Amino acid sequence: MNNNPIGIFDSGVGGLTVWKTLLQEFKNESFVYFADSKNCPYGNKTNKEIIALSSFIIDFLIEQKCKLIVIACNTATAAAINTLREKYSIPIIGIEPAIKPASLLSNTGCVGVLATKGTVNGNHFKTTSEKFAKNTAVITQIGYGLVHQVENNLIDSEETKKLLIRYIQPMIDNKVDYIVLGCTHYPLLISEINKITKGKIHLLEPSQAIAKQTAKKLKEHCLIGENTSRKTTIYTSGSNFSVIETILSHLQVNKFEQIEVKRFL
Numbered sequence: 001m002n003n004n005p006i007g008i009f010d011s012g013v014g015g016l017t018v019w020k021t022l023l024q025e026f027k028n029e030s031f032v033y034f035a036d037s038k039n040c041p042y043g044n045k046t047n048k049e050i051i052a053l054s055s056f057i058i059d060f061l062i063e064q065k066c067k068l069i070v071i072a073c074n075t076a077t078a079a080a081i082n083t084l085r086e087k088y089s090i091p092i093i094g095i096e097p098a099i100k101p102a103s104l105l106s107n108t109g110c111v112g113v114l115a116t117k118g119t120v121n122g123n124h125f126k127t128t129s130e131k132f133a134k135n136t137a138v139i140t141q142i143g144y145g146l147v148h149q150v151e152n153n154l155i156d157s158e159e160t161k162k163l164l165i166r167y168i169q170p171m172i173d174n175k176v177d178y179i180v181l182g183c184t185h186y187p188l189l190i191s192e193i194n195k196i197t198k199g200k201i202h203l204l205e206p207s208q209a210i211a212k213q214t215a216k217k218l219k220e221h222c223l224i225g226e227n228t229s230r231k232t233t234i235y236t237s238g239s240n241f242s243v244i245e246t247i248l249s250h251l252q253v254n255k256f257e258q259i260e261v262k263r264f265l
Contacts, residue, residue: 002223005030005233006214007066009057012040012151013240013247014185015072018095020251021207022070022214023232030230032064034264037238041147042075043116050079050118058088060264064233067223070210071095072184074115078122091217096124097182098204100132105202106178110137112171112201115182117142125182139174141167143183150185153243155250161192168196181205188250231258239263 006026008019012035019033034057036042042050054076058069068091071077071084077094085092097119102111111133119125120142129138146167149160171179179201181187187205194203218224234244244261253259 001226002067003030003225003227004065004067005032006068006070007032007034007058007061007064008070008072009034009036009054009061010073010184011042011075012037012147012185012238013243014147014150014183014188016244016247016251017184017187017205018070018072018207018210019232020253021211023253023257025211025215026225028227028230029225030227031232032061032066033232033234034061035234035236035238035240035244037151037236037240039237040151041116042073042079043118043147045118047079050076051083054080054084055087058084058090062090066090068214068217068221069093070214072210074182074184075118078119078124091221091223093210093213093217095184095206095210096128097180098206098209099125099128099138099180102178102180102204103133103136106136108175108177109135110139110174110176112139112141112168112176112179113182114141114143114167114179114186116147119182137174139171139176141171143167143186146189147183147185150188151240151243153246155188155192160189164189164192165196168193172197172201176201178202178204188247229258231260234259234261235264236261237264
């Protein structure tokens with residue numbers, strides 16, 4: 001038994017979509033979440049910059065006595081996870097686009113991937129695609145501007161809708177039956193995406209896979225918690241308190257949960 005919190009971080013608020021699933025799956029665990037909104041997005045940064053930012057955040061989460069780290073960011077995982085696992089002894093869980101299940105489940109033989117530039121250009125994405133999507137046509141689209149829209153509380157704006165139509169319509173035209181959401185910010189856009197696809201295309205996001213891996217690592221390392229009164233502390237390096245409150249409302253987080261939002265200084 002270990003009642004220390006699970007640490008989660010993302011380049012911004014997108015990883016809260018992962019946290020929401022972990023919150024539901026692990027009823028006796030506390031969490032510390034770090035939104036690096038000051039430095040968001042990570043997609044236009046070098047691997048060296050992302051490794052430095054991720055290391056800084058992990059050091060902070062370890063100071064908060066976190067027992068396990070979840071990198072709820074596709075770009076940070078692609079750029080930094082191997083280096084971070086070599087550097088730290090704490091268990092670190094990463095995230096990757098669901099190319100494999102999309103390819104296996106597809107009936108049309110064509111799937112779409114909406115992801116950040118950092119994820120699409122990462123070696124792991126290329127390796128996974130080559131290994132598991134040999135017989136599948138993959139329509140890959142970088143979601144330029146979408147992270148910015150979410151971080152600035154513009155999820156329902158006309159500009160966001162225009163961007164999504166521009167990115168999703170070619171996938172519809174190519175008859176994809178699955179779209180992989182390769183950024184944790186993108187599940188916050190599912191409602192708008194479903195309007196464009198009329199709900200006829202399956203959307204795959206990674207939170208359940210992360211929850212499964214988290215359960216495995218908690219058991220392997222004897223870190224399972226038994227908190228009778230758990231809590232979540234959300235730190236942000238930016239000034240986006242209103243955005244975080246909106247996201248929590250959007251995610252329909254139960255009000256009885258003890259959640260504290262703090263500015264990281």
